[in-house]
Amino acid sequence: MGAKATRDSFGEELRELGKSNPSIVVLDADLSVSTKSVTFAKAFPERFFQMGIAEANMIGTAAGMAFSGFVPFCCSFGCFLTGKYETIRVSVGYSQANVKLVGTHAGLGIGEDGYTQMGLEDMNLMRGLPGMMVFNPADDKTTRAAVRFAAEHRGPVYLRLTRQKLPDLHASADVFKPGRGIVLKSGGKLALIGTGATVAEALQAADGLSSYKPWVIDMHTIKPIDKELLQTLATQCTHVVTVEDHNVIGGLGSAVAEALCELGYPGKLLRLGVQDTYGESGLPHELFEKYGFSVAQITRRVDQWMNH
Amino acid sequence: MATSLQPLRLPATELEKIASKCRRKILTMLEKAQSGHPGGSLSAIDLITTLFFHEMQMDPQNASWEDRDRFVLSKGHGVPALYAVLSELGVIPENELSTLRRINSRLQGHPDRVVLPFVEASTGSLGQGLSIAQGIALALKLQKKKSRVFCLMGDGETQEGQIWETAMSAPKYHLNNLVAILDNNNGQIDGHVTEVMDLEPIADKWRSFNWAVHEINGHSFKEVIGALEKARTEPQKPTLILARTVKGKGVSFMENQIGWHGVAPTAEELKKALAELSGGNS
Numbered sequence: 001m002g003a004k005a006t007r008d009s010f011g012e013e014l015r016e017l018g019k020s021n022p023s024i025v026v027l028d029a030d031l032s033v034s035t036k037s038v039t040f041a042k043a044f045p046e047r048f049f050q051m052g053i054a055e056a057n058m059i060g061t062a063a064g065m066a067f068s069g070f071v072p073f074c075c076s077f078g079c080f081l082t083g084k085y086e087t088i089r090v091s092v093g094y095s096q097a098n099v100k101l102v103g104t105h106a107g108l109g110i111g112e113d114g115y116t117q118m119g120l121e122d123m124n125l126m127r128g129l130p131g132m133m134v135f136n137p138a139d140d141k142t143t144r145a146a147v148r149f150a151a152e153h154r155g156p157v158y159l160r161l162t163r164q165k166l167p168d169l170h171a172s173a174d175v176f177k178p179g180r181g182i183v184l185k186s187g188g189k190l191a192l193i194g195t196g197a198t199v200a201e202a203l204q205a206a207d208g209l210s211s212y213k214p215w216v217i218d219m220h221t222i223k224p225i226d227k228e229l230l231q232t233l234a235t236q237c238t239h240v241v242t243v244e245d246h247n248v249i250g251g252l253g254s255a256v257a258e259a260l261c262e263l264g265y266p267g268k269l270l271r272l273g274v275q276d277t278y279g280e281s282g283l284p285h286e287l288f289e290k291y292g293f294s295v296a297q298i299t300r301r302v303d304q305w306m307n308h
Numbered sequence: 309m310a311t312s313l314q315p316l317r318l319p320a321t322e323l324e325k326i327a328s329k330c331r332r333k334i335l336t337m338l339e340k341a342q343s344g345h346p347g348g349s350l351s352a353i354d355l356i357t358t359l360f361f362h363e364m365q366m367d368p369q370n371a372s373w374e375d376r377d378r379f380v381l382s383k384g385h386g387v388p389a390l391y392a393v394l395s396e397l398g399v400i401p402e403n404e405l406s407t408l409r410r411i412n413s414r415l416q417g418h419p420d421r422v423v424l425p426f427v428e429a430s431t432g433s434l435g436q437g438l439s440i441a442q443g444i445a446l447a448l449k450l451q452k453k454k455s456r457v458f459c460l461m462g463d464g465e466t467q468e469g470q471i472w473e474t475a476m477s478a479p480k481y482h483l484n485n486l487v488a489i490l491d492n493n494n495g496q497i498d499g500h501v502t503e504v505m506d507l508e509p510i511a512d513k514w515r516s517f518n519w520a521v522h523e524i525n526g527h528s529f530k531e532v533i534g535a536l537e538k539a540r541t542e543p544q545k546p547t548l549i550l551a552r553t554v555k556g557k558g559v560s561f562m563e564n565q566i567g568w569h570g571v572a573p574t575a576e577e578l579k580k581a582l583a584e585l586s587g588g589n590s
Binding site for chain 1: 420421422428429430431432433435436438439440441442443444445446447448451469470473474476477481
């Protein structure tokens, strides 16, 4: 099994799309080497716009290009991009601009650079905007599928990508359907739902929790959340766990909690992820351990919780 | 259907009449709504009138004509001025003006591009329109179109940092199809711009960012036309027209009164204002 950073998958897929779709333009704010938009820039320099370290202007410019028929991909770290919330809110969201916001460097997974470079509230911010779709894919193939979907879909999209490599989880890109979670394992009373980097963690943790026969779900779309799948889990499970490399407020855990409550789920919910705090420097695996969603932590905490 | 409409190129005398009519519409709208921004609408109306009735190529019957020139009202609170002009063009039916700021109206308190033709950008959160205008200008260049983009900014608005990000980037892309107009009425909610956060020397700032700058009296149609003419032939740079204006222009008791930034006139005040504006112009 291979492994690849989803930002790399993004850059490569965007270059592919650039060949067949002349409407695609790409903007970056001095991070093209890191976001991998540089892959597109090298192939199509005339459709790449280096906007300098000025994200708000980049986002507004992308909106103007979208109004004129282009499909702009606007790239930066997730934290810097969504930090320009007011510009996204009005120039993109309210304006129904066909802009694709690509935020890389999701979560604690970036490691040593520390909190200020980590997208830890980005899904929360983007999820609050009407009409904004939010994707957080977990491997190479589904990332490519999400990029292709974003390019075709008419409307604003937020695509959240990782700096670190993620293992291949899916045999084919066909399993990716926007707004539909992917069932990696069907199970019994316990469900583990991951998104992005934490899907692989949840899948591995499922081995240690095999006595509970857990479901494992790749919830790559945070908005709209897959209510149909959650209805199934609400009916069949007594314990649902969400795992995300993001603040548990406003991201996967919140989206699942909202849906489960509305669906009348009578069971318990455990939200693993960054517990309403800021991040810090460290190695990714150390941080996942400290903040409670490494494979070992997921296994230990869920096991304890199940026996509580 | 292909449209190839030339700009209307109405002369100053005609523009003055239309602007006067628009002033009356603005005040009537605001009185009816009992909210909104008269000061900045009245300072901007001569500029917007000149753009639509003299400078821009557009077809009032066909808002999506792809070769149209674009107008972005970055100072979204001045939108009654745009609604008045669009009603003069027949885009907004006369009787719809009374729905300004009412529920279910297309005439939102600040412009909404999704519901109203010729509103190229939804604005009102200050500082964003110039970036959008730049994006449209950049797209037009990519499409090898000759159309141009006009963006009207408030002076207080340029206290926003995003404006200066665009001030930096537009010259990089040689956007000579982008014309920004600064409605320099020296008024904002909390006081005079020069007191709240002074912008001077405005012309020097934009020049140093590598824009072509023309400073004019924003109520002299001749000067506005002259500056727009110069912008038309600018070979490389984006243009900034620094229009010195008077907040509340045309209504004696509103002129240069900060208090009239965001307060609607009473019925009595409207009567008085309309009487002043009818003086020999209609």
